[in-house]
Amino acid sequence: MNVDPTQNLVVFDLGGPEPHLVKTPTRAEDGIRQAWFALPVDHHADAGRVARIYSEWQPSAADEEFIRRTFPAADVTYTFPRPRPDEWDAALAEARRVMAQAAAEAEAERAREAMEHVSRTGETLPVLWSRSSPKAEMLDLLPHREVVPGQLYLTVATVAPTPQGTIGMVHLTVAGLGDRAFGEVLVESWGNLVRGLRVDGYLDQDQPERGHLIVVQREGTHASSAVALPDFHQRMSAALGDARLLIGLPDPDTVLITRQDSGWVDDLQQAVLTSTCPAGELVPTVLAAEPSGLRVVAERPA
Numbered sequence: 516m517n518v519d520p521t522q523n524l525v526v527f528d529l530g531g532p533e534p535h536l537v538k539t540p541t542r543a544e545d546g547i548r549q550a551w552f553a554l555p556v557d558h559h560a561d562a563g564r565v566a567r568i569y570s571e572w573q574p575s576a577a578d579e580e581f582i583r584r585t586f587p588a589a590d591v592t593y594t595f596p597r598p599r600p601d602e603w604d605a606a607l608a609e610a611r612r613v614m615a616q617a618a619a620e621a622e623a624e625r626a627r628e629a630m631e632h633v634s635r636t637g638e639t640l641p642v643l644w645s646r647s648s649p650k651a652e653m654l655d656l657l658p659h660r661e662v663v664p665g666q667l668y669l670t671v672a673t674v675a676p677t678p679q680g681t682i683g684m685v686h687l688t689v690a691g692l693g694d695r696a697f698g699e700v701l702v703e704s705w706g707n708l709v710r711g712l713r714v715d716g717y718l719d720q721d722q723p724e725r726g727h728l729i730v731v732q733r734e735g736t737h738a739s740s741a742v743a744l745p746d747f748h749q750r751m752s753a754a755l756g757d758a759r760l761l762i763g764l765p766d767p768d769t770v771l772i773t774r775q776d777s778g779w780v781d782d783l784q785q786a787v788l789t790s791t792c793p794a795g796e797l798v799p800t801v802l803a804a805e806p807s808g809l810r811v812v813a814e815r816p817a
Contacts, residue, residue: 523541523572524538525570526568527554529565535554541607545578546578547574547581567592568591571594572594630683633685634673636675639674639703643668643764644667644670645798650795656689658692662809663802669740670686670687672686672687674736709741709744711734713732715730715732717730724778726774727777727779732769736767739767740767742764742802748804751804755773755774757775759775759776761783762802764787764799767796787799788801799814801813
């Protein structure tokens with residue numbers, strides 16, 4: 516979609532699978548002619564095949580004559596009428612407004628279609644939210660459970676790749692929950708989460724005294740929500756041989772776990788505090804996991 520009214524979009528339909536698009540200066544009196552001769556030379560003999568010509572701006576009188584001589588059978592359409600010479604500034608300003616509105620409406624339609632696709636194809640997953648998230652005000656509209664009182668929460672969303680290749684989320688709202696118990700929906704989402712979880716252990720062969728680092732990821736997204744699983748602390752404590760753990764969440768898809776006295780502590784904290792992951796629902800966070808529960812040790816600065 517053209518969003519610059521000073522450039523006129525011209526489209527030639529030669530009956531092939533794809534039309535030919537060219538941009539020329541909007542005010543040019545010979546813009547259509549310029550557009551035609553900007554096509555590869557091997558198309559210049561195909562003027563008789565041109566069935567339709569679209570020009571964002573009404574062709575000038577000179578271009579109308581060029582079209583009659585060169586494309587006698589072509590159907591010509593345009594969007595913006597050509598103004599008088601002294602009215603160009605106002606016409607371009609109005610065209611800019613119309614183009615911006617059309618672009619916004621097209622983007623909104625793409626977003627709506629993407630969310631419909633996510634709702635149809637996605638899986639229900641638990642999603643961690645930081646109270647410091649730039650989206651935190653949305654928590655008032657979502658059923659949620661505290662993970663760390665006043666700082667970290669758990670919600671549920673339907674998650675899937677969008678047709679554009681991004682990750683889309685349709686959050687479960689209080690209204691969307693209806694008569695269902697949030698706990699039941701959360702248990703269902705936990706079941707989806709654990710499918711595809713992968714736990715890998717690392718030991719620095721050159722410095723084994725540093726101890727072990729565990730990395731939890733997933734074939735999918737939101738592995739970070741695993742920290743809220745009822746048996747997560749128990750399992751990780753058993754694996755590392757200590758109930759006092761440090762957990763790093765550098766992004767929504769990664770969990771780093773080590774003992775609080777291990778040689779990996781500085782690396783884990785640096786991975787979180789220097790994370791380049793954009794702040795969304797989850798702000799990169801360092802947690803301490805202890806028998807008394809979870810607490811936030813640090814968050815990446817805004």
